[in-house]
Amino acid sequence: MSTYKELFGKYVQSLAADPTNAEAEGQIWYNTTSNTFKTILSSGAWSSGGALTNKRRNPAQGVGPSTASMSIGGMDGSTALAFNEQYNGTSWSEGSGALNTARQSMGGTTAGSQTAALVFGGTSSEPSTAGMTAATESYDGSAFSTSPYSMVTARYNLGGCGTQGAALGFGGYRPGAQQSESEEWNGSGWVEGNNMLTGRLGMGTCGTQTAALACNGYVDTGGSPTGVKDLTEEYDGTSWTSSGTNLVATYGNGAAGTQTSAISFGGSPDITTTTGYDGTTWSARSSLATGRDFVGMSGSATGALCVGGNAPSDAGLTTVEEWDVSTTVVVPAAWSSGGNLNAPRDSLSTAAQATQNGLILQLCLHLDILVVGLELKLQQL
Numbered sequence: 001m002s003t004y005k006e007l008f009g010k011y012v013q014s015l016a017a018d019p020t021n022a023e024a025e026g027q028i029w030y031n032t033t034s035n036t037f038k039t040i041l042s043s044g045a046w047s048s049g050g051a052l053t054n055k056r057r058n059p060a061q062g063v064g065p066s067t068a069s070m071s072i073g074g075m076d077g078s079t080a081l082a083f084n085e086q087y088n089g090t091s092w093s094e095g096s097g098a099l100n101t102a103r104q105s106m107g108g109t110t111a112g113s114q115t116a117a118l119v120f121g122g123t124s125s126e127p128s129t130a131g132m133t134a135a136t137e138s139y140d141g142s143a144f145s146t147s148p149y150s151m152v153t154a155r156y157n158l159g160g161c162g163t164q165g166a167a168l169g170f171g172g173y174r175p176g177a178q179q180s181e182s183e184e185w186n187g188s189g190w191v192e193g194n195n196m197l198t199g200r201l202g203m204g205t206c207g208t209q210t211a212a213l214a215c216n217g218y219v220d221t222g223g224s225p226t227g228v229k230d231l232t233e234e235y236d237g238t239s240w241t242s243s244g245t246n247l248v249a250t251y252g253n254g255a256a257g258t259q260t261s262a263i264s265f266g267g268s269p270d271i272t273t274t275t276g277y278d279g280t281t282w283s284a285r286s287s288l289a290t291g292r293d294f295v296g297m298s299g300s301a302t303g304a305l306c307v308g309g310n311a312p313s314d315a316g317l318t319t320v321e322e323w324d325v326s327t328t329v330v331v332p333a334a335w336s337s338g339g340n341l342n343a344p345r346d347s348l349s350t351a352a353q354a355t356q357n358g359l360i361l362q363l364c365l366h367l368d369i370l371v372v373g374l375e376l377k378l379q380q381l
Contacts, residue, residue, distance in 0.1 A: 005030040044325035045286045050091040055316030056308035060108030061160045062298025063117045066305045069298040070114050075104040080124045097143035101135050107160025107169045110206045115141030116164040123156040129175045149189040155179050159205035166209040173201040194239045204255030204264045210237030211259040218251040244281045248273045254297030256304035263301050268293040
């Protein structure tokens with residue numbers, strides 16, 4: 001059962017550690033370990049990260065956290081790539097081993113790592129249908145190996161998430177129509193799962209095999225999008241259910257995080273839009289510096305990467321942007337003796353307020369704390 005601490009007549013949740021999904025500006029909690037109130041003073045921002053060594057668009061879904069990520073395959077112009085690049089939080093370098101089948105628009109394990117990744121499906125050509133594959137390859141930190149067990153249905157521009165031992169592939173495209181089928185990887189082979197509610201391709205995806213998230217995408221009937229989507233679906237390991245619609249209808253967007261705490265960014269036609277998801281609804285976040293689509297992605301709702309992609313001036317970028325959300329500690333105030341009044345008096349105000357540069361300074365005597373915040377949104381509590 002949750003416990004709470006009073007703050008200005010409101011009750012703030014008490015936690016032993018900072019919440020992993022704290023991303024909304026104004027969210028407040030009390031950390032019982034450090035005995036401090038904490039709040040989010042920023043809803044996050046993008047900044048420039050280390051550039052890729054090679055142009056890359058349509059890679060596999062990103063692997064690993066934002067400080068130890070991996071980008072696999074993709075396209076440079078009209079050439080399918082087989083090599084991977086790895087990020088250490090500062091710079092990218094070419095990783096050991098290469099895909100046995102160079103390809104783009106494949107599924108990948110968003111919860112994988114630089115030493116345990118899985119890629120599946122995709123295509124080795126553009127136009128894409130000629131080189132479509134169902135092949136599955138795993139990576140051990142040194143080399144890629146092709147599994148003897150391919151996906152049940154070959155497809156590209158599919159969604160993917162999970163780990164090397166428990167992955168999920170869903171949606172995508174094959175000649176004639178978009179796909180709604182889901183397939184589950186158990187570490188040695190694929191089995192069919194239940195279909196998505198709306199078959200589509202080019203989705204933003206993240207999460208795990210039993211808690212997956214798919215947002216946006218489009219329905220295609222032979223080359224041109226006939227319905228760009230703002231839909232969100234969640235998978236619980238058995239079935240897909242519909243959730244809140246995103247604020248923008250797009251496809252080719254990136255996503256990072258979990259089923260209950262995620263961000264979506266970029267998308268066609270080369271937009272900068274970023275939105276955040278709390279498991280129910282989407283809300284606006286700070287925009288990318290460069291509009292792009294069909295990006296690589298990895299990380300979480302509080303620390304993510306937007307890697308390469310397409311832009312109007314270049315069909316393959318090397319630029320990378322990093323998303324970061326930081327928390328600010330609200331430090332308890334300490335009382336000390338001051339000078340005496342010239343005359344005794346009573347009925348004094350016990351609180352004072354001042355506003356400067358949009359910040360609110362409140363002194364609360366009965367809590368003995370000093371709170372500095374950006375118009376702390378107590379109504380969210």
